[in-house]
Amino acid sequence: MNSQEPNNTAKHRTPGFSRRLTEFAARFEEQSRPGPEEGSTRRRVPAWESAYWGLRDLFTKGVTRAEIKHLIRHDAREALRFYTRGIDFASLRQMPWFKRYPVTAWKVFISLAYKLSPARRIAFAVAIFASLAGWIQALTFSARPEAAPLGTGAFWLLISSVILFLLLLLELRDKLDLKSDLEIAREIQFGLVPAGPFHRNATSIHCYMRPANTVGGDYYDIIDLEEDRVGIVVGDVAGKGMPAALLMALLQGSLRTLLTAGHRGADLMSKLNLYLWSTIPDNSLITLFYGELDTASGDLLYVNAGHNAPILIRRGRGLQRFPATAIVLGIDPNCVFETRAARIGPGERLLLYTDGISEAFNMREEEYGEPRVAAFLEAHAALSSEELIQGLVNDVLAFCGAARLKDDMTLMTIAHEG
Numbered sequence: 001m002n003s004q005e006p007n008n009t010a011k012h013r014t015p016g017f018s019r020r021l022t023e024f025a026a027r028f029e030e031q032s033r034p035g036p037e038e039g040s041t042r043r044r045v046p047a048w049e050s051a052y053w054g055l056r057d058l059f060t061k062g063v064t065r066a067e068i069k070h071l072i073r074h075d076a077r078e079a080l081r082f083y084t085r086g087i088d089f090a091s092l093r094q095m096p097w098f099k100r101y102p103v104t105a106w107k108v109f110i111s112l113a114y115k116l117s118p119a120r121r122i123a124f125a126v127a128i129f130a131s132l133a134g135w136i137q138a139l140t141f142s143a144r145p146e147a148a149p150l151g152t153g154a155f156w157l158l159i160s161s162v163i164l165f166l167l168l169l170l171e172l173r174d175k176l177d178l179k180s181d182l183e184i185a186r187e188i189q190f191g192l193v194p195a196g197p198f199h200r201n202a203t204s205i206h207c208y209m210r211p212a213n214t215v216g217g218d219y220y221d222i223i224d225l226e227e228d229r230v231g232i233v234v235g236d237v238a239g240k241g242m243p244a245a246l247l248m249a250l251l252q253g254s255l256r257t258l259l260t261a262g263h264r265g266a267d268l269m270s271k272l273n274l275y276l277w278s279t280i281p282d283n284s285l286i287t288l289f290y291g292e293l294d295t296a297s298g299d300l301l302y303v304n305a306g307h308n309a310p311i312l313i314r315r316g317r318g319l320q321r322f323p324a325t326a327i328v329l330g331i332d333p334n335c336v337f338e339t340r341a342a343r344i345g346p347g348e349r350l351l352l353y354t355d356g357i358s359e360a361f362n363m364r365e366e367e368y369g370e371p372r373v374a375a376f377l378e379a380h381a382a383l384s385s386e387e388l389i390q391g392l393v394n395d396v397l398a399f400c401g402a403a404r405l406k407d408d409m410t411l412m413t414i415a416h417e418g
Contacts, residue, residue, distance in 0.1 A: 131160035203295040216408035217244025298344040356409035
């Protein structure tokens with residue numbers, strides 16, 4: 001499963017590589033069976049030919065030119081940034097070249113080593129020094145090849161290659177194990193949020209969530225309250241990945257517990273904020289839009305705790321925003337929350353979204369921005385809710401191009417059909 005694509009319904013799918021391997025084995029087995037009986041014109045496919053085409057399909061099926069470019073231009077650069085994080089290259093550039101290069105190489109070596117476990121760190125150091133010994137020995141005798149012993153430097157280079165290859169296999173195994181766990185966590189996370197469109201009375205609600213990684217910190221929910229009223233929630237936990245996903249689950253559980261206890265509006269947000277302030281790490285914060293919607297009339301009571309201002313799309317009458325009424329959650333235990341009233345009239349739609357939409361960047365580090373969001377909504381107000389959501393997502397992705405998404409994207413539309 002691609003970590004970039006949302007999936008609310010498909011569960012327990014075979015990962016792409018395993019599926020290809022299974023298909024390859026089945027194809028090899030089928031084509032290497034004995035040929036048909038006499039009289040048949042079907043050609044018996046040799047085992048080597050079957051193996052060749054199977055391996056070709058295994059490693060080339062589904063590969064696109066865009067993915068290759070992304071691997072070369074983006075993934076390699078991101079890997080370099082990861083492994084050299086914490087190295088002050090600016091100060092190194094001030095050194096003379098004969099000091100700069102050895103010091104840079106040493107710092108990169110230390111940075112790489114500290115990414116490994118202690119035992120693997122030792123193996124990595126042995127591999128690097130074996131490689132250096134091999135190259136030094138080879139260069140020493142390169143000027144006098146007649147005096148060089150047989151296999152000069154090859155032994156040490158072979159030792160280095162074997163150790164590095166084993167380390168690569170061990171790290172790859174850990175990554176695949178973690179990926180499997182993350183895929184399960186992804187299924188659990190998507191199981192915590194509503195899977196399909198919501199319809200009640202004159203109201204329809206459509207939602208979309210796309211984590212930047214396998215799992216993310218965005219949260220949306222539709223919660224039954226009393227009579228025709230539902231709770232509307234869209235939130236964003238600072239950060240991404242597994243830490244943000246854990247805080248997202250904490251947020252959902254806390255919010256639903258307080259709602260079950262009868263808390264509503266500003267009182268609900270005050271108690272939720274106090275609980276999060278005492279629970280989440282000091283460097284974490286959460287933006288949250290919470291609303292109580294009457295699905296029959298379109299009346300909405302809401303509290304916006306530092307979240308992106310939702311946009312009310314009024315066809316032919318422009319856009320209206322619902323700005324923040326309080327600061328973000330988890331920062332100030334004494335924060336005062338204000339409840340405001342609004343109305344989604346017949347034929348109008350309210351769009352809620354997280355900053356993964358407005359703060360998406362392209363390769364030139366240009367931000368998509370709120371003005372582009374508003375311009376898209378004004379130009380495409382006639383689209384259906386599903387088309388509007390998908391169109392906006394596609395427009396953001398087209399703007400970003402080959403740049404990797406740095407934040408989760410979540411959207412919700414609330415339409416009053418009247």
